[in-house]
Amino acid sequence: MRSSEYVVRRIAFAIATIFVAATLNFVIFRAAPGDATTALRCLSCTTEVRAQVRQELGLDKSKFQQYLIYLKDLAHGDFGRSFQNRQPVLPQLWQPLKNTLPMLMLGTLFSIFFGLITGIVAAWRRGTLVEKGSVWIGLAFFSLPTQWLGIMFILYLAGPLGLPTNGISDPYLAYSHPGLWAELTDRLSHMVLPSLTLGLVLYGEYTLITRSALLETFGEDYVLTARAKGLTTWQIVRRHALRNSLLPITTLIFLSLGFVAAGSILIEAVFNYPGIGLLAYQSVFQKDYPMLQGAFLVITSSIVIANLIADLLYVRLDPRIVE
Amino acid sequence: MSGAPVLEVQDLHVWFDLGQGRELHPVQGAGITLDRGERMGLVGESGCGKTTVSLALMGLLPPNASVAGRVLLDGEDILAGGEETLRPHRWNDIAMVFQGAMNAFNPVKRIGDQICEAMELHAVARGRAAETRCGELLELVGIRAERARRFPHEFSGGMRQRAAIAMALACNPRVLLADEPTTALDVMVQAQILQLLQQISDDLGLAIVLITHDLPIVAQTCQTASVMYAGRIVEVGPTVALHDAPRHPYTRMLFAATPDLAGTAGVVSIPGAPPRLDRELAGCPFAPRCDSTFATCTERLPRLLPVGDDHLAACHLAAGHLAGRPA
Amino acid sequence: MSANRVRDNAVFAALRGSPQAVFGGTVLAIVVLIAVLASWIAPYGEHQRVGEVFAHPSTSHWLGLDDGGFDMLTLMMYGARVSLIVGFAAALVAMVIGGAVGIVAGFFGGKIDTLLMRLTDYFLAIPDVPLMIVVAAIWGRSLRNIILIIGAIYWTSTARVVRAQVKSVRERGYIRRTRVIGASNTRLIMRHVLPQVAPLLVATGVLMVAYAIFAETAIAFLGLGDPSAVSWGLLIENAFSRDAVTVGAWWAIVPPGIAVAIVVVSLTMLGTAIEDALNPRLRVSHVSVRRFRLRPIPPPREDA
Secondary structure (H helix, E strand, C coil): CCHHHHHHHHHHHHHHHHHHHHHHHHHHHHCCCCCHHHHCCCCCCCHHHHHHHHHHCCCCCCHHHHHHHHHHHHHCCCCCECCCCCCEHHHHHHHHHHHHHHHHHHHHHHHHHHHHHHHHHHHHCCCCHHHHHHHHHHHHHHHCCHHHHHHHHHHHCHHHHCCCCCCCCCCCHHHHCCCHHHHHHHHHHHHHHHHHHHHHHHHHHHHHHHHHHHHHHCCCHHHHHHHHHCCCHHHHHHHHHHHHHHHHHHHHHHHCHHHHHHHHHHHHHHHCCCCHHHHHHHHHHCCCHHHHHHHHHHHHHHHHHHHHHHHHHHHHHCCCCCC | CCCCCCEEEEEEEEEEEEECCEEEEEEEEEEEEECCCCEEEEECCCCCCHHHHHHHHHCCCCCCEEEEEEEEECCEECCCCCHHHHHHHECCCEEEECCCHHHCCCCCCCHHHHHHHHHHHCCCCCHHHHHHHHHHHHHHCCCCHHHHHCCHHHCCHHHHHHHHHHHHCCCCCCEEEEECCCCCCCHHHHHHHHHHHHHHHHHHCCEEEEEECCHHHHHHHCCEEEEEECCEEEEEEEHHHHHHCCCCHHHHHHHHHCCCCCCCCCCCCCCCCCCCCCCCCCCCCCHHHCCCCCHHHHCCCCCCEEEECCEEECCHHHHHHHHCCCC | CCHHHHHHHHHHHHHHHCHHHHHHHHHHHHHHHHHHCHHHHCCCCCCCCCCCCCCCCCCCCCCCECCCCCEHHHHHHHHHHHHHHHHHHHHHHHHHHHHHHHHHHHHHCHHHHHHHHHHHHHHHHCCHHHHHHHHHHHHCCCHHHHHHHHHHHHHHHHHHHHHHHHHHHHCCHHHHHHHHHCCCHHHHHHHHHHHHHHHHHHHHHHHHHHHHHHHHHHHHHCCCCCCCCCCHHHHHHHHHHCCHHHHCCHHHCHHHHHHHHHHHHHHHHHHHHHHHHHCCCCCCCCCCCCCCEECCCCCCCCCC
């Protein structure tokens, strides 16, 4: 199929998905038992106040009308107001998002790098103990609950390595008028353990993905031809199998980003790291539904966009899908 | 075609270990003699072991395989040390064009790069020199040199086949093993490929083993033919002799089973199925399907014996005729 | 013997020979056994306060006590019950929904198929745990809800796999012939399509249980679990929020995590082994560390 047509269709799908997510947001919230006023813990509200709040929130109109208003507001960037601090939701989402991204990227880079290496070695040395060991280790890391791994690091790694386990920066650092370097190292040191947690969980999955993708190529005819030409196992892996696996590996890595979304919520909860995940977590606790919905929409949109980038990248990388 | 044979295979056996104590014996004492510039057809039904023979010669058998025999390349036994002695000759001296060469190329790398890779690996040429030679090879097989920059999916099936042949010639081998080089190609392209093989064999003095189940192309292209059945060579000799005066019933039935374009003879198929290769059988393996059996056929295994000029057959009937009486 | 029976026998034979399946299956069986027999083999009562908060492990309490003074070993055994129940029930929900969607989409094709697959794609694209959190936050924290939520979000991959299988089955001759005879769609589905698809559903289901248990720990950790149903996930949450970390009470946190990992690993191994047994992909590999072997030429046969 022509690549430009594919690109258009793919982008349309991404937009549609975000739209579906937004609709789900609406449906879930509005279909909840009771309505927003009961959720507001408005125990001592009088009937008049309740009526006023209902009108304010637009709950007196029909469901469909509410839906349309909701969509219109979203399009204008109005995500509603937080129940907690009565401020608009959207502006409060940016800083947490900016906090989360570097931590996620660090962790993902770590996991991709080491996962790729271990996966390649496992496939190269298939049938040996090295391979079996890699598979087991990968499986183990993949199966440990993310939050549990983070807690283990707090218990056993933070002390010996002198790493902080809470927040994004040292609250007392500002008093000593630190330079840029000190601030940077402070930030980084707070990122290490959360990133490491994320990295290790993803590492398990990426090792298995890489090994699997490489093994798939080992049965192909061109690998037999390569062996016939005289290439050694390592040369085959490096020059042929790897290049062909890069495509499925890339796609699979991006597909696992959904897991990253889940992981980031758990990890930030464990390390009290002020990112978008922690925001989602806290808004659950505080029953701050507009904030929760906002965070959910932002997280979902990020994943959808990342998947879109992955698919478009795939089109670029595969010479077979060419106009 | 004079002097010592460039390739001589003696007593080649291949076993596959299937686990749980079971073993397959797909090649049972096969032999091949090939002179410089000679084209030999290796024919037989699917599963008779002909591809396994070629893989054994290249040393490309899987790890559960065991091999026995002698493979003499210009007199030197290259199988004696297993992988160690085979590897230096792989592609350098013996090259192969695989079945379904459409897929022999890595789809995400350019054709030229893959051909040059063979050259660089065996220090035949590097960089610029390799690219030039790659262009020459492509021209030799009838592809324009600038097509080297293309990807495999941009080539038609026939072109990919020719490119595969070019790649096989990259290191100036002495022997070329061509496994079903024309299957899945249309008739016109088939003819072109066969003509190409003939041409390079004559021009470069390249010995070719043409592995196929398709008799007519052997008749067209090869001077000699070897017929394989159940892992053994049952008849070998000049193609003309095998066609005009086949001495083994299987060869005769194979030729008869080939539809004749003129439609004069009825199409005869060979009833039954090839024997299992996981257990020893008594007597001649073809006996159950043969139309000319007698007592000895089920008791004793026939040996490959001369039945004419450079013509051997493994059949009690043929041997009996030679001696003037049934064995 | 019908073709299905032949296939089932072959699958069981393959599984018995696969070390992953045996290991996974055995471990799983042990855990299930512990969960079932918890009331009888647990050393103490589930709600029985036996000592100090976060007491160290001792000879009478192998895994120490938790944040309420309850015996950890006992809680672990009862926790197995809840975690496994949630896992299996949620997987069942996912299999039923996913299987139904997959069969309908694959069997009827056309517009229904496109519509259902579009829906599936959207669900696949939306990250699962955040969606679960939103739903759980709003709809309440009962065990039943948790099970339904997990199941309702994980049906998508099952649907896809089943649909592919149903499509290939539908093209088989005997379906067409049976249809010509006049069999109704329902009959065709129930008697012919379902038996073909069932094994694949089982394999996917096993993997689904692993996901479900994992998801349950995440939901529980974020405070959305059922507080009356002590699962392994809830044990981790309790310990963490009651400062087990500060006190250094590793025994309250380490065992549940390891237990989850063990169960998930076993399920994954078992599930992949079943999948492999169903689709014995001839994993041909032209790359190997080991090479072919040489043998001496056998002597000529005596009967030659």
